[in-house]
Amino acid sequence: MENKKPIKWILYTAALFLIVLLTGIICLSIGPTSISFRNIMEAFKTGKNSVNYDIIFDLRLPRIILGFAVGGSLSLAGVILQGMFKNPLVEPYTLGISGGGALGVCLGIVFKLTSLIGSFALPICGFLGSILVILLVYSLSVKKGILKIQGLLLTGVMISFISSSLIMLIMAVSNAANLQGIIFWTMGSLEQPHWILIKTMLFVSILGLFISYFFSINLNAFSLGEEEAHHLGIDTEKTKKILFVLSSLLTGVAVSVSGIIGFVGLAVPHFMRRVVGTDHRILLVSSFLAGAGFLIICDTIARTIIAPMELPVGVITGIVGGSLFVYFLSKKIS
Amino acid sequence: MEKNLLEINNLTCGYGNKIILKNIDFIINTGEMISIVGPNGSGKTTLIRAITKLIKPYNGKILFEKKDIWGMSYKELSQKIAVVSQQIESINMDVEEFVLLGRVPYYKKFQFIESEKDINIAQKCMELTDTLKLKDHSMEEMSGGEKQLVFIAKALAQEPKLLLLDEPTSHLDITHQIKILDLIKRLNKEFHLTVIMVLHDLNLAGEYSEKIAMFHQGTIYKIGSPEEVLHYQIIEEVYKTIVVVEKNPISKKPFVLVIPEELRMKK
Numbered sequence: 001m002e003n004k005k006p007i008k009w010i011l012y013t014a015a016l017f018l019i020v021l022l023t024g025i026i027c028l029s030i031g032p033t034s035i036s037f038r039n040i041m042e043a044f045k046t047g048k049n050s051v052n053y054d055i056i057f058d059l060r061l062p063r064i065i066l067g068f069a070v071g072g073s074l075s076l077a078g079v080i081l082q083g084m085f086k087n088p089l090v091e092p093y094t095l096g097i098s099g100g101g102a103l104g105v106c107l108g109i110v111f112k113l114t115s116l117i118g119s120f121a122l123p124i125c126g127f128l129g130s131i132l133v134i135l136l137v138y139s140l141s142v143k144k145g146i147l148k149i150q151g152l153l154l155t156g157v158m159i160s161f162i163s164s165s166l167i168m169l170i171m172a173v174s175n176a177a178n179l180q181g182i183i184f185w186t187m188g189s190l191e192q193p194h195w196i197l198i199k200t201m202l203f204v205s206i207l208g209l210f211i212s213y214f215f216s217i218n219l220n221a222f223s224l225g226e227e228e229a230h231h232l233g234i235d236t237e238k239t240k241k242i243l244f245v246l247s248s249l250l251t252g253v254a255v256s257v258s259g260i261i262g263f264v265g266l267a268v269p270h271f272m273r274r275v276v277g278t279d280h281r282i283l284l285v286s287s288f289l290a291g292a293g294f295l296i297i298c299d300t301i302a303r304t305i306i307a308p309m310e311l312p313v314g315v316i317t318g319i320v321g322g323s324l325f326v327y328f329l330s331k332k333i334s
Numbered sequence: 335m336e337k338n339l340l341e342i343n344n345l346t347c348g349y350g351n352k353i354i355l356k357n358i359d360f361i362i363n364t365g366e367m368i369s370i371v372g373p374n375g376s377g378k379t380t381l382i383r384a385i386t387k388l389i390k391p392y393n394g395k396i397l398f399e400k401k402d403i404w405g406m407s408y409k410e411l412s413q414k415i416a417v418v419s420q421q422i423e424s425i426n427m428d429v430e431e432f433v434l435l436g437r438v439p440y441y442k443k444f445q446f447i448e449s450e451k452d453i454n455i456a457q458k459c460m461e462l463t464d465t466l467k468l469k470d471h472s473m474e475e476m477s478g479g480e481k482q483l484v485f486i487a488k489a490l491a492q493e494p495k496l497l498l499l500d501e502p503t504s505h506l507d508i509t510h511q512i513k514i515l516d517l518i519k520r521l522n523k524e525f526h527l528t529v530i531m532v533l534h535d536l537n538l539a540g541e542y543s544e545k546i547a548m549f550h551q552g553t554i555y556k557i558g559s560p561e562e563v564l565h566y567q568i569i570e571e572v573y574k575t576i577v578v579v580e581k582n583p584i585s586k587k588p589f590v591l592v593i594p595e596e597l598r599m600k601k
Contacts, residue, residue: 003447003448003450003453005447006447213446216446217438217441217446220435220438221435221438223425223426223427224425224435227388227419228419230386230387230388230408231386231412231416231417231419232412232435232436232438232439232492233407233408233409233410233411233412233413233438233439234408234438235408277427278426278427279427279431281446281447
């Protein structure tokens with residue numbers, strides 16, 4: 001009997017990759033000044049010294065690359081966590097990592113760390129906040145070397161609540177300038193002036209995809225429950241720990257470069273499960289690509305819809321993702 | 335062929351501070367089909383969990399083919415022992431995908447796609463369990479009986495030497511109970527698959543196994559042939575219930591009958 005699945009999976013991956021690539025190119029041309037495809041090609045050829053070149057390479061391309069990396073990472077973290085918890089409602093932010101990151105950034109804004117140590121201060125604060133929460137959630141959920149998965153979920157949700165309350169507290173006592181920064185940050189934005197952070201994010205996201213793929217079979221076994229996975233010879237403790245750390249880091253890095261962008265990690269994996277099925281060998285890659293494409297589109301909407309002003313991209317992902325989600329759910333029921 | 339397949343020496347285990355099994359000694363030979371019976375909480379499922387390394391013994395050893403199971407990797411063990419578990423959760427995949435998961439223990443380190451051999455074995459296991467026709471159906475469409483057959487197919491795909499079943503017939507009607515147990519018996523007879531099954535139904539245990547182990551409060555109260563174990567005195571002692579044991583007129587195996595309270599009062 002021949003195995004047809006690999007061919008189908010390669011086709012899915014290739015198709016999604018093409019869609020993301022096309023989306024990227026189209027989104028390069030969209031903006032307050034629209035640049036036709038021919039002009040994009042020209043700007044590539046003539047190089048610097050043209051206005052179009054500056055718009056493309058300094059303003060739009062970084063955002064598209066960051067959107068690709070952040071969207072992919074969040075969606076990937078979502079698939080991993082949902083597979084591990086066997087719960088489709090878990091998303092990267094459920095574990096409190098975003099809360100920790102946001103709290104770190106808020107403190108950074110309030111204490112004006114940017115003027116002290118430069119513009120890297122906020123991403124560093126966000127990352128430290130995320131790492132602290134990861135360590136806290138992890139150590140609270142490990143008992144005698146066994147990672148209690150339900151404990152992880154509860155602790156994470158509670159830490160989310162605590163950190164969002166603390167953020168509220170900080171917002172209540174801060175001045176208008178800080179408030180603006182905090183709000184924009186907690187709603188997420190792909191405006192990131194540092195190429196180095198964008199490159200780091202891209203590297204982390206692709207590395208994450210690569211590592212997670214080695215656990216695709218383990219995740220398939222986990223879909224039968226932890227005990228069943230154990231019976232299939234999976235080292236469940238090792239798998240849980242590595243996947244938890246991996247998805248936490250993906251989320252933590254994403255949060256520290258672009259703030260809290262909700263819904264990607266929840267809606268995209270759910271949608272992809274409908275399209276490609278529940279096998280993680282295709283689900284991981286396809287969710288990564290779909291998440292990347294989805295965030296690039298949402299960001300393009302966010303920066304053009306009320307131009308020259310800009311909306312936080314988290315608002316768009318919430319509205320677009322949420323409506324699509326509800327639409328598909330209701331379609332399934334009827 | 336190694337005669338002595340599984341040997342449990344002085345096993346004590348439990349959860350946290352709670353000891354469930356106390357000083358269990360137990361040997362299973364290749365080709366045997368043994369039923370484990372006993373009241374709820376007597377430690378039957380715990381024994382299965384200990385054999386599959388889900389819980390670590392406090393004391394004692396479990397040897398599979400004379401090798402300590404704690405010296406084997408999880409992968410190695412899962413190529414030798416397969417489990418059909420009690421809990422049946424909702425599973426969102428089709429039957430063939432599910433049965434193919436039974437091949438996971440044989441995946442090599444950088445292997446992501448099942449080989450032709452894996453697919454052929456899965457197919458054979460579905461044939462054996464009469465589930466091949468359900469191959470492309472979703473697991474969610476399966477009835478309780480079909481699901482149990484598919485679960486057994488997955489366990490067989492692991493090509494185990496020892497098959498453990500935790501209450502394979504609970505929640506099934508008699509047609510499916512018999513279908514499942516006939517299948518297990520056939521696997522035992524034709525393929526010399528060694529079987530340990532936890533059963534609640536004493537009569538099914540009596541009909542289908544050569545050997546029964548009666549568990550009581552974490553120890554083996556009695557082990558032996560159905561006639562030896564399913565004796566009314568033993569059952570009344572262990573289950574604290576008055577019973578009558580008769581003989582099945584066809585198979586001549588012991589048959590346990592219960593008596594309602596009304597009649598007990600009259601007596």
